Amino acid sequence: MKIGFFDAKAEEKNYFSAKLIGHELFFTPDSLKKGNALTAKDFDVLSVFIGSLLDRETLAELPNLKSIATRTTGYDHIDVKAAGEKNIPVSFVPSYGDHTVAEFTFGLLLDLTRKIRQCSERVRREDEFTIDGLQGAELYGKTIGVVGTGRIGSNVARIAKALDMKVIAYDVSPNKELAEKIGFDYVTFEGLLANSDVISLHVPYLPSTHHLINKENIGLIKKGAILLNTARGGVVKTEALVAALKQGILSGAGLDVLEEESATKNEGDLMLYNRLSDVEMKIVLQNHLLMEMDNVIITPHNAFNTKEAVKRIMETTAENILAFAAGKPINLVK
Ligand code: NAD
Numbered sequence: 001m002k003i004g005f006f007d008a009k010a011e012e013k014n015y016f017s018a019k020l021i022g023h024e025l026f027f028t029p030d031s032l033k034k035g036n037a038l039t040a041k042d043f044d045v046l047s048v049f050i051g052s053l054l055d056r057e058t059l060a061e062l063p064n065l066k067s068i069a070t071r072t073t074g075y076d077h078i079d080v081k082a083a084g085e086k087n088i089p090v091s092f093v094p095s096y097g098d099h100t101v102a103e104f105t106f107g108l109l110l111d112l113t114r115k116i117r118q119c120s121e122r123v124r125r126e127d128e129f130t131i132d133g134l135q136g137a138e139l140y141g142k143t144i145g146v147v148g149t150g151r152i153g154s155n156v157a158r159i160a161k162a163l164d165m166k167v168i169a170y171d172v173s174p175n176k177e178l179a180e181k182i183g184f185d186y187v188t189f190e191g192l193l194a195n196s197d198v199i200s201l202h203v204p205y206l207p208s209t210h211h212l213i214n215k216e217n218i219g220l221i222k223k224g225a226i227l228l229n230t231a232r233g234g235v236v237k238t239e240a241l242v243a244a245l246k247q248g249i250l251s252g253a254g255l256d257v258l259e260e261e262s263a264t265k266n267e268g269d270l271m272l273y274n275r276l277s278d279v280e281m282k283i284v285l286q287n288h289l290l291m292e293m294d295n296v297i298i299t300p301h302n303a304f305n306t307k308e309a310v311k312r313i314m315e316t317t318a319e320n321i322l323a324f325a326a327g328k329p330i331n332l333v334k
Contacts, residue, residue, distance in 0.1 A: 006032040007049035019318040037061035056082040067324045071317045076205040090333040091320035096312035097304045102155035104303035105230050108254030113137050140164050145196030153202030157182050193220040205232035215240040224251040230303045233259035238286045252295040256303040259283045
């Protein structure tokens with residue numbers, strides 16, 4: 001089979017070249033999008049990461065495509081319905097970063113509560129070993145609201161318990177056994193917003209989670225809470241987030257993901273700018289406002305990125321591709 005790997009890193013090239021012997025492989029660091037879809041028109045299988053966008057229009061330009069193997073857990077960058085209509089199965093990596101992402105979430109949180117970046121900057125940039133203005137706050141005894149208690153959210157709840165935090169949670173499919181085992185209570189979404197000192201988002205990006213936090217409900221948040229988003233940018237309406245930070249509804253935010261992340265990343269590309277709608281352009285500008293706020297930490301969708309998780313991603317993706325080649329596809333998105 002001809003297999004095209006987009007968003008590919010050097011270590012992925014080495015790994016897949018050794019694992020997929022007998023297949024014709026092509027690797028590029030570029031993301032696959034409508035603008036360059038023609039470069040992928042001969043491939044039987046495409047493997048992509050979050051930077052690629054396989055929407056209906058892009059898929060229409062790929063007549064030979066027989067399978068997609070995304071190297072991610074979330075698959076909101078692929079129009080699964082359009083792929084299904086063309087009988088193209090989409091495989092994903094159901095589990096690779098449960099601990100990795102949960103640990104990163106607490107990295108963001110501890111940075112916000114203990115001003116670790118500012119402490120380090122003080123010493124490095126200002127060459128000053130002083131503590132004025134660097135007082136933080138404890139997590140001990142505070143309440144964290146976990147939105148989505150799946151693989152990642154449940155680990156966030158576990159870590160929070162180990163820090164002696166009170167954990168409350170919201171999920172469309174509550175897992176009572178898990179709640180009992182870890183020791184947390186499910187509450188309504190509104191109850192979670194009103195009672196959490198820290199809100200941490202761990203839901204997939206779906207039509208039902210689009211702007212789950214928005215202008216209408218952000219005012220329900222307990223004054224001074226911290227919002228953490230390591231899920232997907234679109235789960236939070238950026239405009240509402242900026243307003244909540246300015247008004248002090250939120251005292252801080254830790255964001256590994258942004259709405260219009262891809263446009264923000266590639267904003268040097270003027271061609272891309274010409275294609276952005278007014279709404280998208282506004283979000284990119286709001287992202288810049290967030291980047292300049294001292295009480296906001298933004299990381300470049302890096303929560304997944306540990307050597308252990310990347311190894312698991314590569315292993316599962318190779319298994320997914322080999323299973324498809326053997327006529328017994330696994331880990332399919334439903
Ligand atoms: P998961 O499927 O194990 O858990 C998701 C949970 O969300 C489930 O319990 C589900 O019932 C719940 N849920 C779904 N829709 C909901 C809704 N409308 N309201 C409330 N709860 C809802 O997923 P996971 O492995 O824990 O990953 C969660 C998300 O984290 C992924 O979908 C992905 O978008 C994101 N993620 C980000 C990174 C990163 O690097 N930042 C890495 C991996 C995953």
